Amino acid sequence: MRRGAMEALLTGVFRTAAALLIGCALGLAAPARPAAAANGPPLIRDAEIEATLRRVADPIFRAANVTPSTVDLYxxxxxxxxxxxxxxxNIFINTGMITRLDTIDELRGVIxxxxxxIVGGHLARRAQATSGGRNMVLLGLLGAAAVGIAGAPDASVAIAAGSQQVARRNLLAxxxxxxxxxxxxxxxxxxxxGGDPGAILDVLRIFRGQEAMMPGIDPYAQSHPMSVERMAMLEDRIAKLPKGGPPSAEDAYWYGRMVTKLDAFLDRPAKTLREHPVSDQSEMAALARSIAYYRLPDMARAGAQMDALIAMRPEDPYYIELKGQFLLESGKAEAAAASYGRAAELAPDEPLILAGLGRALLNTDDPDATARARDVLARATRLDRRNPDALRDLALAEARLGHEGAAALATAERFTMTGDARDVLRNATRAADLLPVGSPGWRRAQDMITMARRALKQ
Ligand SMILES: [Zn+2]
Known part of the structure; x- marks a missing residue:
């Protein structure tokens, strides 16, 4: 995401923050505020943070007998x-949740x-309310802008008109x-x-503190207060459960790094630099400073901090990826492609890193890089079905290679994410006209045509 967009976005977010507050604790209600519904919060895509969230969440899913790959985290x-x-x-977690929690066990508790x-089937009981708006939440959010901390650009993807509104009406308490x-x-x-079940009580106390600070703003919070009764029931239950040990050193490391990265991207750079002075030579302080300098922008200092981090962890794909992002946004596409290429060697199945590599390659002056960009982006979009920006880059690469049918197919795929059936139909029809009859791409185009026609009839 470009800095300009980030600042604009943050201003908007903070302006509405006072009006939002919490809905039900850890519950469903809160986004249903008209003030926020116009654009909706953007989705943050970041390879490292997503990997850390999976590290935290997957053991919980397994403990619940839920296959981790069947749950998507946003x-x-x-x-x-x-x-x-x-x-x-689909579990959605706000950045405001992660930045306010203090420990990995609290985040485990929330998840x-x-x-x-999910296991209780609570959402399914509202099936009649959601059937009409199925996938609309996802479509609206994906369309609103997939914001990447690492390597994602502005998403000039149109939101399907009103989809957010439809979705939000379905978010019942x-x-x-x-x-x-x-x-x-x-x-x-x-x-x-193996975690500490008692940590959830700390989360509920944070919620309760917020209610006390801003009373009466949210009607759901008023009618369903964080009751003493609820806390007491939970305390009883927790007392009968094993306490659990401290998190592994590795879990604690990645959790701390996620929080540091998010804070540095979301807080004002001046605040971050004040909290992490140069006298602090720890890895986390260097990471925070690097991101703060990047956002100022002071690319020379950002790059120097990132080089120091890479020297500490030479095989870390995410630091090398972040360096690639800094280089790409400084207009150094060749060097960026080299960085992303190295990151992709270290994490060959990480679609967001592949997408960054593809974007960097497309920005180089090397004509041979286009074919490589196409291959990398095709793989990125196969591995990750929720990245409209990578599909736009793929379409660009295909068009440059003269593959108009494949370009139209990628564009149609991108519009399936934003839910605009007319655009899906137009591009899929064009793809079907241009691609060899019976080829996998042609068949996919037929499927999208059928899907779009059905959606348009409704
Ligand atoms: Zn709940």
């Missing part, structure tokens, strides 16, 4: 302290509570009984996964 850039489940097995809603059930299941999952 990180929303939204300062409100909230997490929720939408459209089946476990949401997993409790859970009942008090369902919240209690999710609490009970959640603490059990955390204990089974």
């Amino acid at each position: 990180l929303l850039q939204d300062p409100e302290m909230n997490a929720f489940v939408a459209d089946g097995q 476990a509570h949401e997993t409790g809603h 859970y009942s008090r009984g369902e919240e209690a059930a999710a609490d009970q299941m959640g603490v059990r999952y955390v204990a089974t996964a």
